[in-house]
Amino acid sequence: MSDHHIVFIPAAPHYLPTEQQVSSAKAALWQWIPEAEAIEAAVTEYVQFHDCGSNFEYVRCHVCGQELTIPQWHLLMEQDYDLERGFGLTPQTLPCCGNVASVNQLDYSFMQGFSRFSLTAINPRTGAVSAQQTELLQRQLDHPLLVIYCHV
Incomplete structure (x- = not known):
């Protein structure tokens, strides 16, 4: 059985939101995606790569x-x-x-990225999040976000 994750990461790889910001963002995700198996926030000591799994298509030079x-x-x-x-x-x-x-800085399709913080909806049983939902999370986390759709 395959898994689907929607992963939100900061556009700046070293950005870390506060605990209160993370709590607010998680609460919003639970409201939008109540059937998700889990919503997990993670902070690592160093920058990690967040891939899109089998959604991967290509990597292109941004120049x-x-x-x-x-x-x-x-x-x-x-x-x-x-x-x-x-x-x-x-x-x-x-x-x-x-x-x-x-x-x-490379161009990835599907979106992939690097960060120390991630917020993940596991098996959300929904399609893409809307631009409005992403904007709200960006305001709650006080930072621009990348949205990664990962198929594992």
Whole structure:
């Protein structure tokens, strides 16, 4: 059986909301998605990658628009990752055009991202969240959010 998650992460990977902000955001999610199996908030010591699971389609250079091969992208990810400190999001030379960027600046389809904080609705039994719902969560967490639809 597959699982579906809707994951909200801050646009700035190191941003951490307050406990009160997280409580308000979780309460709003429960109102919108009352049939979810769980709604979980997580904070990690270091930046983690939040993927979209089998929804993954491609990774493109944000400068030239060229699609990176999976081996090229994996190499960039491996070079940026440290076992003790997670992702550094350090600018690297891109194989497509030679521009310098971090893995966080690449264009992902479906959306994927990097953060220390995440808010996840597990098996929400609903479709996409609306732009209005996302805006409300952004106000509650006092930060712009990325919405990741993960199929595991």
